[in-house]
Amino acid sequence: MSTHDHTQDRSVDQEQALHGLDTPTGTTDSEQMIVDHMGLVGHIVRETMSRVPSHVNRDDLHSAGLTALVKAAHAFEADRGVPFTRYAASRVRGAILDELRQIDWASRSVRRRGRDLDQARTRLAATLGRVPDNAEVAASLGLTLAEVESNDGDVARANVLSLQGGSETPYEEMLVSTSPSPEAAVEHQERLDYLAEAIEELPERLQVVVREYFLAERPMAEIAETLGVTESRVSQIRAEALVLLRDALNSALDPELVTPHPRPDGCAAQRRAAYFQAVAARHAATRQPARVTARLSGTA
Known part of the structure; x- marks a missing residue:
């Protein structure tokens, strides 16, 4: 197939995807996700172009990436707990990689x-x-x-394809950038949001220790005096809080990293699960007003 024919086919695929022909169940939310993340496609294409020979067609890569973004938006399932930016970036990179493989004629x-x-x-x-x-x-x-x-x-x-540098090096690690990528910035902000919400849902004593020790930077001795416990107990509370916060973030963003409870049917495991659910519910509740405001202003 000639490069011209390949580009035409890619353009047809892109136009079909944009009009929802590939995924007739497209929704307003998915369309908004596409619009919001077009810049992500451009960023990945720019980074990719810096790693490939000059004869690679930028428009072909952008078209492949945009088509992947559209399909990602239609296929996205929010209840899986993976942020859309991360999911879309993976799909876009994969599509661009496939595009490069198709135009790489070396056997x-x-x-x-x-x-x-x-x-x-x-x-x-x-x-x-x-x-x-x-x-x-x-x-x-x-x-x-x-x-x-x-x-x-x-x-x-x-x-054409020196992006992976070998089968053991992930493609995304080969992209060089002097500043955080759009998906990295979004993921970082989402983690900060989850962390703040997870702190708010901690039991009162654990929350006090976290706020006083990490945010107010008070000495452990002062916190112990305030709570009427020993410094050793404050240290234990701090460790317990950190484990809960870590697992709460992982439960929301990286479920496979959550440390299994040694007694999954015990009361402690049930309290931990309830805490995870409370953090998720708070996160969903804080996002709802922003979505409503966006819809009323005509931006969503």
Whole structure:
């Protein structure tokens, strides 16, 4: 398929997605999420373009990313506890990566041979104490000089996809930025919001210790005197509060990281679960007024 045909097909896919043809159950909320996160697509495309050869078409990547954003908005399920920004960023990156793979014409054999050559050069450099020439590399692998040079040329011409730098390095870790990405900033703010709400839902004594020790920066001895307990007890309360706060945030944002309770059917486990639910309910309640205000102002 030619590049022109590929671009046309991508444009058709994008237009269908934008009009909800791929997901006829599109809602006003999903449309608003798309509008709110178009900047995220642009950011990921910009970062990607800084890592690929100049002949890669920016519009193709943007089109693929936008299509992925639309599909992500329609498929998003808020009750899964994953912020939409994180979910959408993952889908957009994946779509852009797929787009790059489609326009990268190098065969797997060329890529595999290229890795073999790189490994041979590394081994020889360690042995010789200098950069080996192509003839030495060819001899070490049982290849001809022409085969080595030909493969190097093929890889150089087709080096569209250097984003992952190897199967063990996540794509997103290769994107260099001097400032937090949009999704990172949103995730950070969401964690701060959850933390504030989790503190508000702590039992009174735990809440006092957290506020006085971490926010007011009072000495532990003063807090102990205020509560009428020993410093050792304040330290225990602080540790208990930190575990609850950590697990509350994980319960909302990273459920797989929540530490299982040793006695899941016990009263302590039930109280902990009730605390998690209270934090989630407070978070939902604080978001509702903002959503209503946005709708009344015509921005949602």
